[in-house]
Amino acid sequence: MNWLLASIFLSSIDVTGKRLFFMFPLCLSVAIVYKSTRCHSMRDVPMAALILWVTICLGMLGVGVGLWALFSILV
């Protein structure tokens, strides 16, 4: 059991073709920690973090699509 637990952290995993999906959990943790420090009451955190998470993800996807479109036009 301990070896199984340790082996999770010892070898890397193959992320080829799935890299975009790793953005979402990272953005979620940024949103949760940021809102945990900013909200006066912890009851407000889930909704505020959810809104911030969606905002960050949509913003980053928007920037990505914009840069991709610009690249497609220029090249």
Next chain:
Amino acid sequence: MSSKPTALRVSIAGFLAWLLPGLGHIVIGDRKRGIVILVTIAATFWSGVAIGGAGATVDPENKKLWFMAQILAGGHTLAGYGLHRSVINSLPPSDKPPYLAHWLSAEIAVHYTGVAGLLNILVILDAMSRAERLSSGNGRKRKLGQSDP
């Protein structure tokens, strides 16, 4: 802790927040906030180590700038570095560093662990400011959700 001078209380809260993200909040009495931060930052950091592997993620020799961000996560990074050393030491001499995972896994891993460390700057500053507010008497009102007079 109420008899301790404010500077000492603030310093202790800051140090504990660095040592284990979220612990500073727990010690000053903001348990829910501390536990949420502790779980979130620990999950982010160790997800990164799981993605890139301990040998390629917390690596101060080959990823100095990322390590400067990672070390802000305190105890997590020290444990990750211990795991890194044990992986490196178990390798035959011909396979010594740079010990690399697939470049994409390694990139995502250092982003996760680096962001966990950088987020902890926010947490350390927040724990210190809350500790200071508690010492000056405003903390209880804010904790109960009341506005300042």
